Amino acid sequence: MDQYETRGIRRFLLEIGGFLKNSLGNFFSLEFLSVLIPLLLLWEFLPRLGVIPESLLPRLSTVAATFIDMLLHKSLLLHILYSMGRFFTAFAIAVGLAVPIGLVMGWNTKIRAFILPLWQLLSPIPPPAWVPMTIIVFGIGSNMHIFLMFIGIFYPVLFNTYQGIKDTDPRYLASARVFGASEFTLLRKVYFWHAFGSIIMSLKTGVSMGLVMLVIGEAYGGRMGIGYLLGQAKDYFLIPDMMVCMAIIGFIGWFLIEVLKYIEIKLALWKVGR
Amino acid sequence: MIEARSISKFISVVNENGLAGGLTAVLNVSISIPDGKIVSIIGPSGCGKSTFLEILAGLQAPTEGEIRIDGKLVLEPLPSTRKEMEDYKRRYRFISPLANGVFTDHPKHDIAMIFQDYAVFPWMTAINNIVFALRLRVAGIKRRERPTHKEMLEKASYYLAKVGLSGSEYKYPSQLSGGMRQRLALARALSVEPKIILMDEPFAAVDALSREKLQDDLLRLWAETKENATPIIIILITHDVQEAVYLSDEVVVFSPSPGSIRNRIPVDIERPRARTDPAIIEIQERIFAMLQYDINQENEYSI
Ligand SMILES: Nc1ncnc2c1ncn2[C@@H]1O[C@H](COP(=O)(O)OP(=O)(O)OP(=O)(O)O)[C@@H](O)[C@H]1O
């Protein structure tokens, strides 16, 4: 009970501690370290000993030095902030639309009949296929990037939410209805929680699809963003720079998915078995 | 007062050839239950008892017949002609006929129900499961006169204690045993203090001693409302003949599928009853014999 009573900054620190333990815990296990450390050593020493040409696989230390250099001289942080700003805008819009539409579609068969076929027609279009149209309509710029990421995130969230809602056990609906629950209460208190697992699942898919579209979109123009840096590195054949960009995008994806996992653990306490 | 007038329920199913087939779950059941009575329904497994109870609660529409509670229709029967069908579809285009309303919480009838598989919400703690139900029941009251959250918590704890679940308030249903979950469902149904309690095998998963205690608790609660203007009705499905006879004013025996009323056996014995009263034992024997006969008959058919 104690941890529910703490408030304010102390509570916040506790949560951060819990999050770090949950997310980084996997990395600092003895089992994984015994795989990771040899891999890192190979990365450093294979090019150093000339087993692999250094022009193809730069040493770990070179990549690390490049990272510092990019931070200091190429305003790497600004690029990351730019990309993330767009990413979260797209994510918020996509989730803000997909979850309610999915809820309503799963809840009501009539509404479903009206709009589900539309999504079923549109969703098979692979998100990258939207690029040419988007460039023409939005021009090159933030709007285009946001729209492309939106397309990537929207469908997985929509369909998973819809499926989760539709599969809600009718026993729970019946038992809430007997006590007098209105449809709105059912949505908030029964359908939503029943679908909670699949919604979080869909957000994780959304994160990865959004990042795919981030790289694709930023490769097609713009002057800012991590995808732009990656494109630059390609044009100048800077393998260490590419690796830094790849690592950063990977880290962002990992971090966001860990955050979602943590939210799931915190909100879905009932699933933490007996 | 509950009145069921010739209730039938046909269910369309897919048969073994992959074709659409029909199944009669309930056939022509009529019964009227005055206020303040306890009625048990007993019958072989799969004969349509749960289906009948759900129709009573307004969770399934009957194919034929109607249920009235204090004269008020529970659910209109499903349409049978093409014209009725079109009309029905138009009326319930966007919202299911079972719905209580789109935004306002309000039970159609003052019923609480315990489901055979409990149907307590796994995402709420034991106490929140009860508070959820309490909150829905007070939604109609003016905001100022509504009980506070604290009062509801107290009431929830009171009923949890009543079914022997004090100490498990903050556990989730997955952390409770089957019998504890069943008692949680019982506490949830009792806590809203309804006029009608429908119970689908409410004591099936608890041990014999707890079961006797819960039965007596139920009788005590029921007796407390006896002086009220409208004493409560309890309808109880059970497979336990002793339980049925000990608790009820009338035992309704369902015949094997399709479920229809085979016999109605009144139990006119003063309360408090003794479980070993010869009069009670005698009625039990009669019901046993009846069920035994049904089962044997069915075996002859199937051989
Ligand atoms: N949704 C459904 N779809 C198809 N068949 C159903 C459905 N619901 C019930 N049935 C059938 O209706 C019949 C009656 O079921 P019901 O659950 O009412 O039985 P019951 O008397 O409660 O049995 P038990 O004592 O085992 O609980 C069964 O044959 C069952 O297979």
Ligand SMILES: [Mg+2]
């Ligand atoms: Mg049943």
